[in-house]
Amino acid sequence: xxxxxxxxxxxxxxxxxxxxxxxxxxxCGSTYCSIxxxxxxxxNSRPGWSTDFIYSYSRADTLRSGSDKISADPxxxxxxxxxxxxxxxxxNQLVTASLDYILxxxxxxxxxxxxxxxxxxxxxxDPDPALVTTESFTANSLGDxxxxxxxxxxxxxxxxxxxxxxxxxxxxxxxxDFVMNTGVLPDEVSLQPGNGSTDLILGAFWNQNMxxxxxxxxxxxxxxxxxSSIEQFRPGNKINxxxxxxxxxxxALSGLLQINAQWSDVDTGSAAFxxxxxxxxxxxxxxxxxTPGVTYAFTPVTQLYSLVxxxxxxxxNGEQLTYNxxxxxxxxxxx
Numbered sequence: 001x002x003x004x005x006x007x008x009x010x011x012x013x014x015x016x017x018x019x020x021x022x023x024x025x026x027x028c029g030s031t032y033c034s035i036x037x038x039x040x041x042x043x044n045s046r047p048g049w050s051t052d053f054i055y056s057y058s059r060a061d062t063l064r065s066g067s068d069k070i071s072a073d074p075x076x077x078x079x080x081x082x083x084x085x086x087x088x089x090x091x092n093q094l095v096t097a098s099l100d101y102i103l104x105x106x107x108x109x110x111x112x113x114x115x116x117x118x119x120x121x122x123x124x125x126d127p128d129p130a131l132v133t134t135e136s137f138t139a140n141s142l143g144d145x146x147x148x149x150x151x152x153x154x155x156x157x158x159x160x161x162x163x164x165x166x167x168x169x170x171x172x173x174x175x176x177d178f179v180m181n182t183g184v185l186p187d188e189v190s191l192q193p194g195n196g197s198t199d200l201i202l203g204a205f206w207n208q209n210m211x212x213x214x215x216x217x218x219x220x221x222x223x224x225x226x227x228s229s230i231e232q233f234r235p236g237n238k239i240n241x242x243x244x245x246x247x248x249x250x251x252a253l254s255g256l257l258q259i260n261a262q263w264s265d266v267d268t269g270s271a272a273f274x275x276x277x278x279x280x281x282x283x284x285x286x287x288x289x290x291t292p293g294v295t296y297a298f299t300p301v302t303q304l305y306s307l308v309x310x311x312x313x314x315x316x317n318g319e320q321l322t323y324n325x326x327x328x329x330x331x332x333x334x335x
Contacts, residue, residue, distance in 0.1 A: 054330030061089035195231035236265030282318035
């Protein structure tokens with residue numbers, strides 16, 4: 001099957017939008033949006049199995065308040081001795097293995113297995129600059145597994161346009177017991193590879209691929225809502241909206257361009273961060289990003305792809321670290 005019919009590789013990469021927060025006793029955790037690197041999930045492709053392996057990287061080291069960039073100062077408050085000051089960085093690396101099965105022209109399912117590699121550093125404040133110290137956190141572990149089903153139906157135009165719905169779960173499989181270099185658990189659940197929450201995922205999508213044209217396009221939206229969580233922490237709801245286009249230069253090489261928008265509600269529970277100074281939430285954000293990329297098919301069933309996401313708008317509650325770009329590369333194969 002020609003690559004421009006088999007895949008659009010329209011990757012919904014709002015990647016990591018790293019949510020690490022507040023200048024004083026900040027929330028250090030980070031989240032990422034759903035990753036879709038296989039147009040078989042939406043397009044009218046032949047039945048069978050496919051696999052996808054993707055590596056993603058993001059570095060959160062830009063502190064913001066609202067939409068403004070700011071600088072943190074661990075000596076700013078005369079009473080902040082021994083209090084965590086979020087002013088350094090969080091590096092997120094993620095390797096996601098996906099197994100997709102298409103039953104027929106309507107039904108399909110995908111299993112996503114993420115492996116999280118996270119490194120975080122923050123300062124411990126003191127009015128005396130010579131007494132400011134740092135703490136670090138490293139976690140390498142399986143994250144929260146996702147299982148997502150879908151139903152697609154054609155909307156006419158000789159089966160080259162379709163729409164559908166997605167439904168599934170994010171499971172509480174990621175570890176929540178990694179400790180700081182000091183040997184104690186971090187205060188923030190959101191820093192761990194897993195957050196202890198089981199989430200319901202619902203979404204809808206539309207795609208079109210016209211024969212004889214080099215252009216294809218898609219749009220989709222998903223909502224993720226926690227239906228079961230640990231007593232101390234409930235992650236905020238998430239909404240992702242994505243739209244993109246693909247241009248096939250030839251049967252092997254294609255260019256991709258997307259617009260990705262994300263909204264995350266504030267976390268709740270006793271382990272969710274609230275500023276000790278104002279009581280305001282230090283989690284939740286809104287972002288819009290553009291994601292250009294390329295995909296190259298070595299064979300009709302195997303291809304490599306690479307994408308770069310660049311945020312054009314970021315707004316955070318409280319004070320949080322944000323990222324300036326994220327990169328992703330992967331390989332997919334249809335059996």
